[in-house]
Amino acid sequence: DVARAVRRAVAKERTAFLHEQLCELLSLTMTPAEPDFHLNAQTTKAKEELQEALLARHKAASILSDLIFNNIDLQIARVRTFDIVWTMASNQHLTCAWPAYKFLLPKLDSNEGQTLEASSFITPDGLSWAGWLFSPDEDAYDRCRCFCCGALKSDWRRVDDPLDFHEQGCLFKICAMPYADERFLLVPPPRESQRKLASKSTCNKTWRTKIPSSLELQLGMPEIGKLAGAVEASSLELEYKTAIIRANEDQIKVNVDLALEMAEAAIGLLGHPHAESALLAMNIYVQSGCAENDVIEEKEFDLLSLPSGKKIVQRVRAGVQE
Incomplete structure (x- = not known):
């Protein structure tokens, strides 16, 4: 009887000691709490600012568009489409500008008696005169569209005539054909x-040749450049906030994984952790700030029926992921 009493006392002390160690290790899962709360607050603020940048970008882009x-029937409006860096509708992170470099005359050596080629019509002025506006696509970076018939053309060459x-x-x-030799008109x-x-x-269809006085300033490059600059600034802000x-x-995911590892190590000290220890493990993990929207209550888990601490951690992970 004395021997049994001693063994019970030793077992009780051992359980109490292990439980104390469990609590101490589990308390370490609170270590990332403050950084996580800070990261969560910073992320929330960044998401709010991201929405503000989206609204600002949408507003500026809508006004510009x-x-x-x-006014796309006006030649000056069509010219402006070549002055702007456009964002692809299919990919908000992809932008496209008119590839003017592709149609530049090659540099010639005057010592060899070479002459310049005839100037190309594939310029913003030449294309807009012929009714084309810049309408790039993700797979056609120099694509243009006729404002009148809707024809699409890409893969332009210097020798092409847009008409x-x-x-x-x-x-x-x-x-336009009667004026093909007088494209300055x-x-x-x-x-x-x-x-x-x-x-x-x-x-x-019809079109205007005279710019309304109310649009002379608005379709001028300074005003268009200002609107385009606002769109670009908002786009840069979006990239920054997204990063x-x-x-x-x-970083929060790293902290979550660390907290789970600590919980596994702590629960592993007890072969069969009792409900109080298991519930403590889950609650401390949830309160660590890594899963601020998850609430794990005892009634949701039959803790006493779980065979091991690892099983408990798996339930914790599944609950957090949900």
């Missing part, structure tokens, strides 16, 4: 005889 495309690539019966092309609005030659899809959020979430 409306200003240009509501050759309109749809059959394009009203603008019909009106604006293409006048269509006459009735020219409308009869045009396709049904374009015969009712902060990604870095913080990665």
Whole structure:
């Protein structure tokens, strides 16, 4: 009887000691709490600022887009499409600018008696005169579109004539052809005889040659540049805030994994941790700030039926992931 009493006392002391060690190790899972709370607060703020940047970018882009495309019949508005760096609708992180370098004349050595080639029509002024506006695509970085017939053309070459690539019966092309040798002149609005030659899809189109006084300043490069600059600044802000959020979430994940490892090591001290220790392990982990939206209550887990601490940690991980 005395021997049994001694063994019970030793076992009780051992359990109490292990439980004390368990609590001490589990308390270490609180170590990342303050950094995590700071990271969570920083991430929340970054997400709020990210939304503000998105709204600012959307507002500036909408104003810019409306200003240009509501007046796309004006040649100056079409020219402006070549002055702007566009963001792809299919990929918000991909931007595209008109590749002017592709159509520059090669440098020639005057000592060899070489002469310059005829100037190319594939310039913002040449293309916009012929009715084209810059409309890039992720797979066609120099794509243009006719404002009248809607024709699309990419893979331009210096020798191309933009008048050759309109749809059959394009009203603008019909009106522009008489001025093909005098492209410094604006293409006048269509006459009735020219409308009869045009396709049904374009015969009712028209365009302006004189810029309304209310648009002279707005379609000027300073104003367009200001709007485009606002869009670009918002885009840079988006990239910066996104990088902060990604870095913080990665660091929080590292802290979560560390907390789980500590919980596994602590629970591993007891072959069969009792409910109080297991619940303490889960609650301390949840309160560490790594899973601030998760609430694990005892009623959700039949702790006494769990065979080992590892099983408890698996349940913790599953609950946090949910």
